[in-house]
Amino acid sequence: MDRFSWSSGLLEINETLVIQQRGVRLYDGDDKAKLDIGVALLSTHRLIWRDIKNHECCIAIPLSHIIFFEEQAAGIGKSAKIVIHLHPAPANKEPGPYQQSKYSYIKLSFKEHGQIEFYRRLTEEMTQKRWENTPVSQPIPTGTGSQAGRTRAVGIVGIERKIEEKRKETDKNISEAFEDLSKLMVKVKNILLCMFATAKEMVELSRSIANKIKEKQGDITEDETIRFKSYLLSMGIANPVTRETHGSGTHYHMQLAKQLGDMLQAPLEERGGMMALTEVYCLVNRARGMELLSPEDLVNACKMFESLKLPLRLRIFDSGVMVVQLQSHSEEEMIASALDNVSDKGSLTAEEFAKLLGLSVLLSKERLLLAEKMGHLCRDDSVEGLRFYPNLF
Amino acid sequence: MSFEWPWQYNFPPFFTLQPNVDTRQKQLAAWCSLVLSYCRHHKLYTLDVMEAQESPVFNNKKTERKLSMEAIQVVFEELRKKGNVEWLDKNKSRCLVMWRRPEEWGKLIYQWVSKNGMVNSVFTLYELSNGDDTEGEEFHGLEEWMLLRSLQALQTDGKAEVITMDDGKGVKFF
CATH class of the missing domain: 1.10.10.10 (Winged helix-like DNA-binding domain superfamily/Winged helix DNA-binding domain)
Incomplete structure (x- = not known):
């Protein structure tokens, strides 16, 4: 009986059911097995027994383990039996109901008859040895656990396994896709960083050009000066006053006003001493590069001109139009x-x-x-x- | 003798009511004098505001400028304040124009009377305004209501007395 191992009772893909017989009791050698009456199934590969009531309780033995078998006729009060002699259990055998046994044979006791046909079919299978042509790599695993690496399966387990595999594949695909996405994000981040750097650089560059023009005022022709004027328009503010550097509130606006005072002097002179606030807004934000000002901050900063004694003034016309003008204007x-x-x-x-x-x-x-x-x-x-x-x- | 337009008449801003208070004062003064001199030239004693809008005074065809209705009302109101205009109805659509105030008229009439040695004489109103004797005088053709007012002004000065006669009104100068 120790040759048996637990089974799910399901057939493998290449395995075919040959015959099944109800009311079969197993004997471990000459002793009645501790199992109840069940169904004996003969497949092309295995001999399977399943408990009649508890279908979970199912054990199997490969036909290749059978040495020979013989009929035992029924007697008074005795059912007909088939005695099956078996090879010793292999070392890697799956666990079964018996860990060890003193007998090397088992008996199938047919309480509800059918032994003649069963015997005939078993003889057939043992001579054909179909299990050799279409081998089943391993015995069907025990009822609960499923085994990785197995691809062929039939029945519900097979379907479940396939679903599981599909799910895993989808998982893999999705995670691969996300990996791509995160790669993309990294790239975008890099590009943005580059842009920030470039904007900053340009501000610095225009500043340096402005300085150079100042230095070499004699060497540069009128023409070139005019050409550079467009660059000068975006004359950068190297260290713009931001909320980060100067906090928020009045102090921030004061610092901002001072910076605006420096920055707007030249453009104002160029424009006859007066600029609309909208124009100032555009000019300032262009010069600041990335650290853009909000309109509100600009107005608040401009309101500080007078109290800070800067040479600029915010003027509000009767119509509501706001301008920044030079005090000298x-x-x-x-x-x-x-x-x-x-x-x-x-x-x-x-x-x-x-x-x-x-x-x-x-x-x-x-x-x-x-x-x-x-x-x-x-x-x-x-x-x-x-x-x-x-x-x- | 054609009417001589003031220089403002061909100055386009003249036809826009100026928002600047000082400028507007000067503008309105110019308008008042234009309206009065125009009426005087054409011997107009009553004006219809709607008609006036289309008259050459408020409508310069040459410069294509037209004084708006609101501005005309402002001008008339200004004239009323100065005593040169009296509204004839509540809607302010018609008015009496007195380009010469009653006292001034009275003075003119009295000058003529005393010049001709007719103090203490009695005249009918018709004689004064349409009589052969007054032809050539400024007050010749003066409308009756205006004449009556001028004489009443003289009466308050004690220089005349308006008397009621059978077929109208008469006046005796002192």
Whole structure:
């Protein structure tokens, strides 16, 4: 009986069921086995016995282990039996119901008959030896555990195994895909870092160009200066004041105002002493490269000009337009120039005045309105638009 | 003799109400004098505001400028404040224009009366405004309401007395 090992009771792919017989009791040699009555199954490869009630309890023995077998006729009170003599159990045998046995043979006792047919089929299988042509690599594993590496299976276990394999493959695919994604992320990160570095570099570069121009003012021709002017537009701020370096709140805005004071001096002079706040915003943020300012921070910083005694002022026109202007930029001068221009041309619209001065229309209009407010100009509001005339009244 | 337009008439901003207070004051003064001199030239004593808008005064065809209705109202209001205009209705659509105030008229009439030695004489109102004797005088053709007001102004000065006669009104100068 120790030759038997536990089995799932399922057939392998190449294995075919030959015959099965109910009401079979096993004998360990001459002794009744501690197992109950069950079904004996004969396959092309194995002899299998399964408990009639508990289907989990199933044991099997490869046909190759059989040396020979003989019939034992029934007697009074005795069922017909088949005696099967077996080879000794191999060392790597799967565990079975018996660890050891003193007998080298077993008996199948047929309580419900059928032994004749069973015997005939067993004889057939033993002569054909079909298990040799289509070998089953290993006996069917015990009921609970499934064995890795096995690909062939039938029945529910086979399906389950296939599903499991598929799942594993999907897992693998997904993790591979994510690996690609994380690689991509790393690349993107690198590119971004490069961009940051480049932006910073460009700011530094423009700064150095500006300095060089200053140094070699004599050597550089007018033409080149003009060409460099475009670069100078983005004259960088090497160490922009940020919230990180100066915290938030008033202190930050004060520092920012100081930096703006330095930075805006030149562009303001170039533009006749006045710039719209929107223009300032663009210019400042271009110069800052990556450390962009919010409009709110800019306004708050500009409001600090006066208290910090900087030579710049934030001016809010009656219309709500905000401009940054040089303190030296005098109102009288501005009005006088507006009056001069208007007198020269007879009359001017804001657009014409803007073209004449190279200012934005918004600012030129503010100037004209200011001159009107001071009584130097008067308006002609017709279908042709708003025109300003010298005040002749 | 054609009406001579002031220089402002061809100055486009003249037709836009100026937002600057000082400028506007000067502008309105110019408008007032233009309206009065125009009425005087054409001997107009009443004006219809709607009609006035289309008249050459407020509508310069040459410069294609037109004073807006609101601005015209402002001008008339200014004239009213100065005592040169009186509204005839509540909607302010018609008005009396007094390019010469009643006292001034009265003075002119009294000058004429005393010059011709007709103090203490009695005149009918018609005689004064349409009579042959007054032809050539400035007050010739003066509308009756205006004439009456001028005489009433003289009456308060004690220089005349308006009397009611059978077929109208008369006046006796002192």
